[in-house]
Amino acid sequence: MDGSYRIGRVFGIPILIHYTFLLVIPLFAWIIGTQITDTTDLLKGLFEVPVDMTLITAGYMPYLLGTIVALGLFFGVLIHELAHSLVARKKGLKMQSITLLMFGGIAQMEEGVPDPKVELPMALAGPVISLVFGLVCCGLVYLTPQITTDAAVAGVLIFVFGYLGVLNIILCAFNLLPAFPMDGGRVLRAVLAKRMPLYRATRIAANVGKGFAIIFGLVGLFLFSPFLILIALFIFIGAGMESASVQYSYFLQDVTVGAMMSSPVTTVPPTLPVSNVIDMMYASKHLGFPVVDRGALVGMITLVDVNRTSPIDREAMQVRDMMTRDPITLPPTAPVIDALRIMSAKNISRIPIVQDGEIVGIVTRTDILKVTELNQV
Secondary structure, eight states, rough: TTTEEEEETTTTTEEEEEHHHHHHHHHHHHHHTTTTTHHHHHHHHHHHHOOTTTTTTTTTTTHHHHHHHHHHHHHHHHHHOOOOOOOOHHHTTEEEEEEETEEEEEEEESSSSSOOHHHHHHHHHHHHHHHHHHHHHHHHHHHHHOOOOOOHHHHHHHHHHHHHHHHHHHHHHHTTSSSSSSSSHHHHHHHTTTTTTTHHHHHHHHHHHHHHHHHHHHHHHTTOOOHHHHHHHHHHHHHHHHHHHHHHHHHTTBBBBBHHHHHHHBBBTTTTTTTHHHHHHHHHHHHHEEEETTTTTEEEEHEEETTOOOHHHHOOOOOOHHHHEEEOOTTTTBBBHHHHHHHHHTTTSEHHHHHHHHEEEEEEEHHHHHHHHHOOO
């Protein structure tokens, strides 16, 4: 994921931090620090234990405690995602990484058509570990008198353990809401997929998730809560993206690029003037052409390449001056879903199909969309 930085590995799984994570830690620390008195009163009533606030409210201690709780919360998010990842790996899925984000974490694994038998325990693993972590923290609240006899230090420990305990239990409950793409939504999809095709179960779970997102958004507007509105947007967009991804994977799982590629392919030589290429784009309505020199594929020229240069400079330029060299290619036997992943990752819209060193076709994002629509009929 762009904007992410690797900080290490746990159980062989790379752990990354997105820059939004670094932004939200001081924000959380400030929010927790400014509300520390009210929060402490709430924890006292919730756990029914006395709390000495002498050290809690001293100097910059509220903001230091806010930072500790914020880091503790994201530790909880990390073990939540690790639980997903370890169960997935045990079920045979290859884990790519775990990324900590502003709104939590993402366990990235090999893509494909989800197996409900694998997804159900994998989705439940995260909330279960969050609940366990939360209950352990709550238990430490009551063990604090055995940890220290200093009332002020005990007050600090009760605040940290109590806050983390409550937050992780809330995290568990929130993730179990049947709002796709959260864990509860994945559980809902796994249950529905036992009775209907996976793509239809995904669509239903995604629509339920969008419904929750709309509710969160309206509540956020009513309460003037930007954070709740951002969560609503995150759920709404994530539900739509996940639904589309599964739809493509499901309908394209047995299709190869050779079965849908366009052939024969219109190619251009590297010495062709760019102005001629633009005329070809207007005439053919194709926005890119493979560049072939002496029978070998040497590049691709697309409208994106053309637009990188000013109209005045284009007049004196040839295809070789602006083409993308060493383009990504695939053999005719490659799965279409692989082509779609490459297009998404590299932000390209067409891939030449090459066999025995010769270009035999080309597959575009539009071709994939058309085949997906036809397969749904």
